[in-house]
Amino acid sequence: MASLRGVSRSARSLPISQLSRQLYPTATATSTTTTATCVRSASTSASNDSSSSSSHDAFAVLRELESDSKLGAPQASPEVKASFRPWKRAADRKFGLPSSRYQYHPPKYNRGPLHPIQSPAASDPIARDYVPGPFNLPRLRQTYQSTVASDLMTIAYNHVPPGTPKKEPVDRLRGWDGSSPYHKNRAKRGPRGSPQLTVVEKDITFRNIPEIKEITIASYTPDALKDPDHLLVARTMLLAITGTTPEITKTHADVAQWGIRSGERAGVKTTIYGNAAYEFLDRCIHLVFPRIKEWKGISASTGDSSGNLAFGLDPQDMTLFPEIEVNYDMYPSKMLTGCRVFVKTTATSDRQARLLLQSMGVPFYGQIRN
Incomplete structure (x- = not known):
């Protein structure tokens, strides 16, 4: 391992099997030859030495690397730029990318603020209702989310023992007695007088906490x-x-x-x-x-x-x-x-x-x- 540290970084990127064959050609090689091959760079004298021929073959692979920088590469011609149309390639693709691997679809329906599966916030770019922001977080809203929401559920909790029969909802509209053939399939009437039918109050659960x-x-x-x-x-x-x-x-x-x-x-x-x-x-x-x-x-x-x-x-x-x-x-x-x-x-x-x-x-x- 100590001998490999002397090899250049480019040579260290080669496979170990190839390096072992190049650095150690025979099992009977002397320690002097082994030390001569494990140099940091291939010098002129090392290339002329017959004893370092195996080292010369090992570093010959490095000559194929480009010596010039990619920053000096010529710019693309206008014809090449005009022919580069990635949107056209995407439109001509017959099969789309697998959504399960490259895309995330948040849940379509929100099942309450305390459900284990939650939709991402509207400020998240992957949300279905994405809106940039919010740029602030009000203190009152933090208090609602951390304290008030759970307290409302505790205060409005109504314990129903298991096995209790459900009460049938009271029909607030008046039906027809069927004394006339015109009563069939006719809509029900409102209560007597002119009272306003208000919205039926629903119990507070984790699905409908007031806000x-x-x-x-x-x-x-x-x-x-x-x-x-x-x-x-x-x-x-x-x-x-x-x-x-x-x-x-x-x-x-x-x-x-x-x-x-x-x-x-x-x-x-x-x-x-x-x-x-x-x-x-x-x-x-x-x-x-x-x-x-x-x-x-x-x-x-x-x-x-x-x-x-x-x-x-x-x-x-x-x-x-x-x-x-x-x-x-x-x-x-x-x-x-x-x-x-x-x-x-x-x-x-x-x-x-x-x-x-x-x-x-x-x-x-x-x-x-x-």
Whole structure:
């Protein structure tokens, strides 16, 4: 092994069997001949020596290597460049590459946030819904993923002993008694009176843990009908606190007492999703709500019975946002406007949505309406 270290790096790349034949031609070779063959490079004297003929044959293979660098190779001609069309070769290929070996297909269906098989994040290029980003990770969303999601499952857990018969769902629609031939195959009727049929609340499992889907912030400024500058101020305020450009809304009805005509521009609104929604709610919970004087909280009776809650902010409350407070002199004090905030969640009832926001730190007061 010590004798092989003296051989050049190029010669060491040759097979061991070939080196052994070249370096040790006979079993009766003397130690002097062996030492002469194990030199670092083939010198002129070694090539003329008859005793080192085997070493000369061993290093003759190295003469076939190119001495010039590949960087000095001539550039390809325009004809060669024009004929090089890899896309055409890929299109003419009859058989595609095996997907199981060269491509990864994430699962098509998501079976809940706690399922062992998860789809990659949307920021991963191999995801089916690939979207560049996110470029930040809100603290409130981290809290939801690490603590709130599992706590909601624990709080809403309802133990059912094994073997308990399942309850038949109550039909909320009225059927027909069959007293007339026209009752056959006829759709069922709604309940008596005019009650609203709300969404049936589903139990919270690992497949449908409630989370925030989107938040819509809308501002109605009737003074903009006379002075359009109010509309500009309202739009600038929503742009500052959400980071998105609001759209201008128009009135849909005529109200003669208020001097409102249909089709006039009288408000702005914007909708934020994902991390932006969590960041906005985080600022409301930790920066705006604690600074509102004599604020009881959000009314517990709010909601549309489908898991969507709403609350309002006065013009004085809007100035508590850091984005507006830092540039307060830029907004005319008499043109400040409030807003209405609609929090849309994936919950199936107001009770679940209220439980979600309570776990994040939103206070509620008053009579609770399921």
